[in-house]
Ligand SMILES: Cc1cc2nc3c(=O)[nH]c(=O)nc-3n(C[C@H](O)[C@H](O)[C@H](O)COP(=O)(O)OP(=O)(O)OC[C@H]3O[C@@H](n4cnc5c(N)ncnc54)[C@H](O)[C@@H]3O)c2cc1C
C-alpha cells in the first residue's frame with residue numbers, strides 16, 4: 001500500500017502527525033512550486049520568495065530524514081504551474097494507492113484537492129479545529145471574539161489562576177494597550193533579528209526576480225525567517241527585547257518605523273515554522289519569570305489564542321459565501337496608489353510603501369490606514385481583499401479574508417465587528433506623527449487642507465445613515481450628523497467626490 005502526501009507551501013511543520021503514517025521506503029511526499037499561486041493575485045515578490053525558500057529548506061530537512069521527496073521547482077520544464085496539475089502528474093507517475101493532504105488554508109484549493117478523493121488530515125498547528133468553532137458558534141446570535149477567547153483561556157489554562165479566574169482578575173488589558181509615542185518618538189527600539197539570505201534563498205531570489213519581474217516587492221532587503229530554527233530565534237529575540245512594551249505601543253505608528261515593538265512572527269506561524277502553543281507558552285513563561293508585565297503578555301496571547309483562532313474558525317464556518325459579501329454595496333475600484341505607493345498623504349504613503357517594499361505593515365496600519373481608507377472610499381471588498389492577499393508576506397486566505405472583509409471593511413454586515421471601524425484623520429493624528437509631515441490637516445473636512453480621512457468619514461456616515469440607524473453602537477456618531485447644516489453636507493459630499501476622482 002503506497003502513499004502520496006501532498007504538502008503545500010504553508011504546511012511546513014516538521015512534527016505533523018501525518019508523518020507517522022508514512023513509510024519512508026515506499027511513500028512519497030510531494031511539494032510543488034507553481035506560478036499560479038503567485039499570479040492569481042499579483043503576489044509580492046517577498047511573499048513568493050519566503051514561501052519558496054521555506055519550502056526548499058523543508059524539503060532538504062525531509063531528505064535528511066530519508067523521506068522520498070518529489071520536489072517540483074518553479075522552472076522545471078514539465079511543471080504544469082498549478083497545484084492540481086502537479087498532483088495529477090505525481091499520481092500518473094507514482095500510482096499511489098492512497099493520497100493524503102492536510103487541510104489547505106484556502107477554500108477553493110481545498111475543494112480542488114478534494115476532487116482527488118484524498119485522506120484529509122486536520123492541521124494540528126492550531127489550538128482549535130473548524131468543528132470546534134462550529135460547536136462554539138452553534139446557537140449563538142453573535143460571534144464575538146472575546147467570548148471565544150475566554151473559552152480558549154479556560155480550555156488551555158493559559159493565564160488562568162487555580163481558582164478558575166483569569167490571572168490578575170481581568171480577562172483583557174486592552175485599555176492599557178493604547179498608548180502613542182510622545183513627540184520624541186519611539187527612540188531606540190532593539191531592532192528585530194534578521195536573517196540574511198543563504199545560497200538557497202539567493203537562488204530563489206534570482207528565480208523570483210526573473211519569473212515575476214513586474215510584481216511588487218524589494219528583495220534586496222529580504223530577511224525573513226525561512227526555517228524553524230530561525231523562527232525560534234526571531235521569537236526569542238522578540239520576547240526578550242520587545243514584548244515588555246508590545247502591549248503599550250501595539251497601536252502606535254511612526255514615520256519610517258515599520259517594526260516598532262511588533263513580533264513579526266505571523267509568517268512563521270502561518271507557514272508552520274512555529275507552533276502557536278510554543279509561542280504563547282514562551283510569552284507566559286516570560287511573565288511568570290517577572291520579565292514582562294501581565295498586560296503585554298495577555299495582549300500578545302489574545303492575538304494568537306484569540307484573534308488568530310477566531311478568524312480561522314469564522315473563515316471555515318462562513319466560506320464560500322464570505323468571499324462575496326458586500327454589506328455596504330461598495331462598488332469603487334481600488335485607488336492606483338495602493339499599487340504604486342504614489343500619494344501625497346503621509347499615512348497612506350507610509351503604510352503602502354512599507355507594504356510594497358517589505359510585505360509587512362503592522363495591524364493598526366492595515367486596519368486603520370489602508371483598510372479604513374478603502375472602506376470609506378467605497379472600494380469593492382473583493383478588490384481590497386485581493387490587494388491584501390497579494391501584498392503581505394503572511395497572507396493566506398483563511399486569515400486575510402476575515403480580517404479584510406469582516407474587520408476592516410464591515411462587508412460582512414457585522415458578523416465579526418459590531419460596528420465599522422470608521423474614524424476621522426484625528427485617530428491617525430492621535431496614534432502617530434504622520435499628520436505632522438502631511439500637507440493636509442486632520443481637523444479639516446473641506447477646503448485646501450482637507451484630510452481625506454476626515455472628509456470620507458462624514459461622507460461615509462451620510463451615505464450609510466440608514467444602514468446604521470438601528471445600530472446602538474453607532475448612535476453617537478450618527479447624532480453628530482444632525483448638527484450639520486445642509487450647506488456643510490453639500491460641501492463634504494463635493495469634497496469627497498473630488499477626492500474620489502483625484503486619488
Ligand atoms: C486588513 C487586515 C488584513 C490582515 N491580513 C493578515 C494576513 O494576511 N495574515 C496574517 O497573519 N495576519 C493578517 N492580519 C492580522 C495582523 O495584522 C497580522 O497578523 C500582524 O500585523 C502580523 O504582524 P506581527 O507578527 O508583527 O504581529 P503582532 O502584532 O506581533 O501580533 C502577534 C501575532 O498575533 C497574530 N495576530 C494578531 N492580530 C491578528 C488578527 N487580527 N488575525 C489573525 N492573527 C492575528 C499574528 O499571528 C501575529 O503574528 C490582517 C489584519 C488586517 C486588519
Ligand code: SF4
Nearest residue numbers: 345347425435438451
Ligand atoms: S492629515 Fe489626514 S491624510 Fe494626512 S497623514 Fe493625517 S490622517 Fe493621513
